[in-house]
Amino acid sequence: MTDPFTTLGLPADPGLTTEEVRAAWRAIATATHPDRPDGGDPATYAAASAAYTALRTPWGRSEAYADLTAARIPHPVPPAPTVISRASAPPAHLLTAARWLPARIHHGRPARLALRLLAAAILAVTTAISGAGTPAIAGVLTGIATWLLLSARGDLAPPPGR
Amino acid sequence: MVWALRATGRVIRWLVLAAVLIAAAPVTIVTAIAAGTAWLRGWPPGRLRRAAAAALLMTLAWAVGLAVQSSGRWHRLASAPWHTWDIAWHDALTGHLLAAAVLSAPVAVPAGLIIAAGLWAWRIYAIAAGLTGRAVSAPMIFDTRQWRRAARTAKARAAAPGAVPLTDARGRLVIGTTIRAVGHRWRPVLAVPYEDLGRHQVIIGASGSGKTTLMMRLWAGWFTTAWQRYRAGRAARPLLAVLDCKGGPDARTKAERARKLLHAAGAARVAIWPDEATLSLWVLPPAALATTLFQMIESGEGSAAFYADVMAATVRLAINAPGGPPTSAAGFLDRLAPGWLEAAYAGRPAELAAVAAAQPHLGAIALRYRNLLERLGPSLDGPGQLADADAWYFILEGTAEQSVAEAQAKALTELIAHAATSRTSPPRVILLALDDYSAVSGKVPLSNLYERGRSLGMGVQVSAQSWHGLGGDEDERYRIAATADGGLWLLRTPYPQPVCELAGTRKVIESAHKLTGATWGDEGTSRLQYAWTVDPDIARSLAVGQAAYIHAGGCTWVHIARARPSPLALTPTPAPSPVPGPDGPGTRPAQPIALPGPPPAPAQPPSPGDLDDAFTPRRHP
Numbered sequence: 130m131t132d133p134f135t136t137l138g139l140p141a142d143p144g145l146t147t148e149e150v151r152a153a154w155r156a157i158a159t160a161t162h163p164d165r166p167d168g169g170d171p172a173t174y175a176a177a178s179a180a181y182t183a184l185r186t187p188w189g190r191s192e193a194y195a196d197l198t199a200a201r202i203p204h205p206v207p208p209a210p211t212v213i214s215r216a217s218a219p220p221a222h223l224l225t226a227a228r229w230l231p232a233r234i235h236h237g238r239p240a241r242l243a244l245r246l247l248a249a250a251i252l253a254v255t256t257a258i259s260g261a262g263t264p265a266i267a268g269v270l271t272g273i274a275t276w277l278l279l280s281a282r283g284d285l286a287p288p289p290g291r
Numbered sequence: 292m293v294w295a296l297r298a299t300g301r302v303i304r305w306l307v308l309a310a311v312l313i314a315a316a317p318v319t320i321v322t323a324i325a326a327g328t329a330w331l332r333g334w335p336p337g338r339l340r341r342a343a344a345a346a347l348l349m350t351l352a353w354a355v356g357l358a359v360q361s362s363g364r365w366h367r368l369a370s371a372p373w374h375t376w377d378i379a380w381h382d383a384l385t386g387h388l389l390a391a392a393v394l395s396a397p398v399a400v401p402a403g404l405i406i407a408a409g410l411w412a413w414r415i416y417a418i419a420a421g422l423t424g425r426a427v428s429a430p431m432i433f434d435t436r437q438w439r440r441a442a443r444t445a446k447a448r449a450a451a452p453g454a455v456p457l458t459d460a461r462g463r464l465v466i467g468t469t470i471r472a473v474g475h476r477w478r479p480v481l482a483v484p485y486e487d488l489g490r491h492q493v494i495i496g497a498s499g500s501g502k503t504t505l506m507m508r509l510w511a512g513w514f515t516t517a518w519q520r521y522r523a524g525r526a527a528r529p530l531l532a533v534l535d536c537k538g539g540p541d542a543r544t545k546a547e548r549a550r551k552l553l554h555a556a557g558a559a560r561v562a563i564w565p566d567e568a569t570l571s572l573w574v575l576p577p578a579a580l581a582t583t584l585f586q587m588i589e590s591g592e593g594s595a596a597f598y599a600d601v602m603a604a605t606v607r608l609a610i611n612a613p614g615g616p617p618t619s620a621a622g623f624l625d626r627l628a629p630g631w632l633e634a635a636y637a638g639r640p641a642e643l644a645a646v647a648a649a650q651p652h653l654g655a656i657a658l659r660y661r662n663l664l665e666r667l668g669p670s671l672d673g674p675g676q677l678a679d680a681d682a683w684y685f686i687l688e689g690t691a692e693q694s695v696a697e698a699q700a701k702a703l704t705e706l707i708a709h710a711a712t713s714r715t716s717p718p719r720v721i722l723l724a725l726d727d728y729s730a731v732s733g734k735v736p737l738s739n740l741y742e743r744g745r746s747l748g749m750g751v752q753v754s755a756q757s758w759h760g761l762g763g764d765e766d767e768r769y770r771i772a773a774t775a776d777g778g779l780w781l782l783r784t785p786y787p788q789p790v791c792e793l794a795g796t797r798k799v800i801e802s803a804h805k806l807t808g809a810t811w812g813d814e815g816t817s818r819l820q821y822a823w824t825v826d827p828d829i830a831r832s833l834a835v836g837q838a839a840y841i842h843a844g845g846c847t848w849v850h851i852a853r854a855r856p857s858p859l860a861l862t863p864t865p866a867p868s869p870v871p872g873p874d875g876p877g878t879r880p881a882q883p884i885a886l887p888g889p890p891p892a893p894a895q896p897p898s899p900g901d902l903d904d905a906f907t908p909r910r911h912p
Contacts, residue, residue, distance in 0.1 A: 143561075144551040188567040191550060195560035195680075229859060236858040237452050261382075261393035264356025265375065268397030271352035275345050283448070287456030287857040290519060290557070 132197050133180035143194040147185065154181035229288055236286035245284065249277045317379070317395035321403025322410065329411050333440030333470075336412035337477040343404035353397030372398065420817065421802035427811075438471065438829070442837065445470045445850040448479065449836075455480055455852035457512045457556065462519065464488065464512035466505070467851040470837065473824050474797060474845025481840060481849045485516045487777040488722055491741060493761070494754040495790060496782025501836040501851055502754055503545060505780060508854040509752065510724060511552040514682065515856070517720050518557035530719040531558075531682040532707050534700065536730045538688035546684040555856035558681035566686065569673025572702050573618050575709055581610040583705045584623070586734055587698040588659055598652065605649045605656050608632055608642060620664040620672045627657035666695050671702050677710040678719070689730030701734035711747040724752040729760045737762055738770045750777070758789050769793075778842035787830035794841045796821040 134141040137153040157177040161170035184190050234242060256269045312319045325339055361367040375394055383391035417423040418433045426432070445468040448454050455465050463482035472478075488509065496502035510531055517529035533549065535542045543566070550561040562568035575583060585606050590599035609626035610616045612635040617623040625631055629650050636642035649656075664672070677683060685703055687696040704723075711721050723744055728737050737753060744751035753771060755761045762768040772779060772793055781790050799822045804815035825839050825846045833839075840847045 143554040187547060187550070188563070191554070191561055191567075194554060198559040232859050233453075255389065256393050259389045259393040260387070261390040262378075264353050264360055264371075265394045265397055267356040268349040268351075268353030269393050272346060272349035272396065272400060275348050279345060283451030283454035285453040286859060287453060287855075289857050289859040291456040291458050291515065291857055 131176070133183040133193050134197070136176050136180035137184065139184075141194060141197050143187075143190045145184070145190055147187075150181065150184045150190070154178070226288070230285075233285040233288065238284040242281055242284040245277065245281055249273050315399075316383075317392070317399035318403045318406065321399050322407045325404050325407035326411050326414075329407065330437075331440065332444045333437045333442070334411075334444070335441075335472070335477045336408045336415070337472075338479070339404050339408035339411060341479075343401045343408060346401040346404055349397045350401055420800040421804070422817075427804075441470045442834065442850065444468075446836075449850045449852040452855060457508070457515045457854060457856050458485075462516040464509065464516065465852070466508060466512075466840065467836075467838075467849040470848040470850055472845070472847045475842075475847045481847050483512075483778065483840070485513065487842070488513045488752065489720075489748075489750040490777035491745065491750070491775050492752045492777040492780065493772050493775040494752065494780040494782070495756075495758060495761070495784055495787075496754070496780070496838070497756055497784050499835065500782035500784070500833065501838065502756075502782055504836060504853055505782065505838060505851050506724060506726065506752070506754060507545075507549060507552055508851060510549065510682075510722070511556045511854045511856060513722050513750075514553055514558060515556040517722075518681075521720075522557075527718040527720050529681065530677065530710065530721045531724070532677070532685065532703075532721065533683065533724045534685045534687060534703065534726065534728060534731075536687045536689040536696065536700065536725065536727045538686050538690055538696065542686045546686060549682075549684055552854050552856060553682045560680040561682045561684065562675075562680040564683055564685045565668065565670030568680070568683075569670050569675045570703070570706060571618075571674055571676065572671040572706065573616065573620075573623075574676060575705060577610050577616045579705055579709060580616055581607045583702055584610070584660070587701050588663055589694070601649055601652050602656050602659075604645060605653065608636070608645060608649070612636065624657060624661055624664065627653055627660060629653055663698060666692075667698060667702075671699065676716075677706060678716045687731055689727065693731065693733070696731045697733040700728070700731040704735055704740055707749075708743060708747055711749050721747075722750040722752065724754075726754050727756065727760065728753060729755055729762065732763070736767060738767045741771055741774065745774075752777075757784055758786050778840055781825065781830055781839040781841060782837070783831070783833040783835070785831060787825070787827045790841065791823050791825045791827045791830065794823070794825040794839075794846055795844060797824050798822075 132141065137150065137157065139145060139150065139153050154177055158174060158181075161174040161177065163169045163171045163174060182189075183193050252273050253270055256266055256273070259266065261269075325342070328334065329336070329339055357368055357371045361371065375398075379391045379394040382388070382394065414423075415437075418430055421430060424430065424433070448468040455467060457465060459465055459480075459482050461482075462485050464485060466481045466483055469478060469481050492509075494502060494505060496505070510533065514529055514531055517526065520526035521528050531553065535545060543563075546563045546566075550563065553561045564570065572583070573580065581603075585603045588602065590596075590602060605627065609623060609632065612626060612632070614635065617626060626635070629646065632646045632653075633643060636646060685699075687699050687703075689696040689700075707721065707723055710716070710719060725737070725740070728740075741751055741753065753761070753775075758768060758772075761771050768789070772790065779790060779793070781787055799820050800817050801820040802815055802817040805812040824844070825841055829848070830839060836851045836853075838849055838851055840849055
């Protein structure tokens with residue numbers, strides 16, 4: 130059975146408000162109601178109504194979310210400390226972090242981050258054209274990158290699970 | 292003559308210092324900027340030291356670059372710093388300031404920062420010890436000003452979403468941004484080890500001081516880490532039980548907020564009792580059930596002890612009757628009839644004699660229990676179990692109906708203790724949070740519950756609006772607070788002294804100066820003094836959201852960040868396929884929780900009237 134959140138085109142979020150759920154149901158119901166001149170879509174209307182019935186109260190949303198996540202929770206398996214898993218851990222971690230980066234920027238403080246990046250870029254360009262010689266330029270660029278990495282973390286949304 | 296020599300020496304000293312400062316102008320500039328920023332923003336020296344450590348990467352990259360450029364000619368490499376310094380000065384004098392700045396930065400930045408940290412530390416020490424300052428009140432003015440600036444900086448930092456996640460990479464609970472650390476190592480954010488919540492914590496804060504924000508953050512952080520440990524197979528499934536002992540509309544709002552947070556932290560099912568979910572008191576083992584039922588009723592002392600004994604014996608007879616204990620309130624009340632007990636114990640003379648002895652009182656006992664169970668309602672008579680949810684938010688109407696709430700608290704704490712020790716259900720890692728428990732502590736003194744939680748391996752978190760709200764008498768309050776080995780949280784409260792005493796003192800140097808007229812003379816004394824680790828004046832005047840975390844002989848003043856779990860937690864992710872095999876805690880299908888009365892989500896489809904405005908009669912053919 131399709132989960133009621135998907136049926137109403139809503140994210141699986143128990144924190145949805147009753148108004149949001151009702152608005153989603155109304156949008157579907159208005160478009161698919163059997164009383165429409167074109168006959169509507171009774172099957173979709175019935176499914177949307179059932180989903181609305183399930184999600185119309187905070188408790189119902191909590192229950193539906195619990196049912197949804199219960200199927201997603203894998204059986205906890207003690208980690209196997211093998212050589213392969215240790216060797217592959219850092220790249221996998223980096224890849225995961227990179228995958229989440231756009232979403233973390235979007236949900237964080239993108240304007241501040243953009244300003245920070247702009248400042249870093251201006252400083253980096255200024256350093257590069259300063260004519261101070263490669264070692265010093267490398268050092269200052271490293272400093273700018275360090276500052277950016279350390280300070281920009283605050284502008285990103287926390288990674289998933291934190 | 293002597294005067295002239297002294298003056299000359301002083302002038303020479305200043306000239307040498309000026310020459311050094313000018314020669315090392317880049318370092319001087321960085322030092323001045325860093326120290327000034329630390330003063331303006333209330334930073335501690337530790338912050339500058341951390342910045343200096345990070346800036347060493349610049350020096351490292353510069354040194355590697357030099358090594359590559361010198362191609363193994365070590366004499367060139369050895370002379371490179373001096374050579375670079377020389378070129379930088381040459382560039383500066385010829386108007387190439389940018390090149391000079393870049394050339395000197397890899398050494399000047401970390402050096403300037405570390406010198407600034409040293410100077411700033413000395414300045415703070417000198418002011419605090421009374422060694423410097425223009426006025427006698429300088430230490431107080433300095434301290435107040437730096438607190439204000441540090442608090443402002445911490446508040447701004449707490450607003451950055453990524454600076455204060457619920458947990459850090461090591462699973463520690465991030466609480467907020469540090470304002471000041473006394474006896475603790477300063478870190479930009481305060482992160483509490485997850486294990487500390489497995490012990491006992493006490494939270495004291497007046498209404499509106501940010502206590503709820505702190506508790507929510509602790510619950511969400513604890514659940515996040517506990518859930519991840521469970522997912523990794525390193526611990527049992529977590530169970531958070533919150534007893535909101537004041538009740539009222541505010542409790543419902545808090546419960547909804549907690550539910551959203553806990554869902555985001557990973558909780559699959561969050562039950563709000565008694566509004567949406569019920570529990571069954573009758574799942575308790577017979578002995579515990581009998582004791583609980585007896586203690587739920589006011590039995591009195593002195594001459595009333597006789598009747599209390601009769602009642603206890605009767606309840607035991609009803610619970611321990613052949614055929615097993617009752618499974619519902621109605622079943623229990625049925626057993627309090629003489630006929631039922633005599634039939635149940637037929638052929639057992641000893642028990643029948645006890646029934647006969649209790650018979651004159653059975654009617655009164657049954658009446659009292661009928662009254663109690665009716666007042667409790669169906670919330671403890673449902674088929675639900677604690678294991679059905681990951682988190683329970685219990686709302687007890689301790690303000691409106693204290694006696695009922697006390698009985699409920701007794702039953703609920705027994706159920707939680709049973710869940711902690713039950714061998715029939717999967718083990719759970721339990722955190723029991725008691726919010727304003729003193730409102731309902733008539734049946735179970737908090738200190739008893741506290742000790743019991745310790746022996747059962749549960750984390751117990753106790754909150755109160757004041758020191759006096761912690762317990763009925765001073766002895767109990769000290770027993771609770773002094774055993775908070777997971778830490779003690781102090782928010783704004785008008786009477787913080789007992790907590791400050793528990794936090795202890797620290798050694799400080801206090802200097803006295805001889806006054807010459809209205810100014811300080813050049814003679815004085817210094818002596819060792821003891822000062823509060825937790826300054827009661829600061830505790831009394833804390834702003835909303837500021838708290839002191841007292842632990843291990845130190846105190847960290849912190850600005851609590853509002854709990855905002857990662858918005859990515861709810862982003863749809865590919866659902867991991869359930870692992871086939873024997874049912875483990877992770878594959879156990881979620882069981883529905885029994886609801887009191889009619890379920891809030893009606894089974895009927897939405898009323899067609901909801902769409903009346905969309906389908907007016909004109910639209911029908």
